Amino acid sequence: MITIIQILQVLIDAVTLIVIVQVILSLLVSFNVINTYNEVVRSIYTGLNHGTEPLYRPFRRILPDFGSIDLAPFAVLLTLRILSIILNNLAAHILSGTPL
Incomplete structure (x- = not known):
């Protein structure tokens, strides 16, 4: 169970x-520190956006x-941190x- x-x-x-990383990259793109004309930057940026969007969608509705x-x-x-605390307490x- 601990494993x-x-x-x-x-x-x-x-x-x-x-x-x-997605938040930092998004800020850098929005402030034109880096641009998405570079193929590598664009692929990383879109990949991170596609990967995090399912996590953000329920919160954006609320x-x-x-x-x-x-x-x-x-x-x-914040939710991930709360889950981490719960798991740490469960492990302890x-x-x-x-007993719980």
């Missing part, structure tokens, strides 16, 4: 990293529209042998 929790923790960490400010990545990161209870 499954550790695998889930690694997956949560990977998704967190992907979301952070969150109010703030115009150009997108709070969905923040909500996803399993290792200590105390």
Whole structure:
């Protein structure tokens, strides 16, 4: 059971990293620090957008529209952190042998 929790923790960490990279890349593109005329940048940018969009979509339906400010990545990161805390507490209870 602990191994499954550790695998889930690694997956949560990977998704967190992907979301952070997507947000940073999106900011760099929107402020014209880098442009999407470069084929490599464009492929990475579209790949990250296609990969994170299914995560953002449920939060975008719930969150109010703030115009150009997108709070969905923040909500996803917050949710991932909450899941990580829950998994850590579950692992601690399993290792200590105390009931939930």
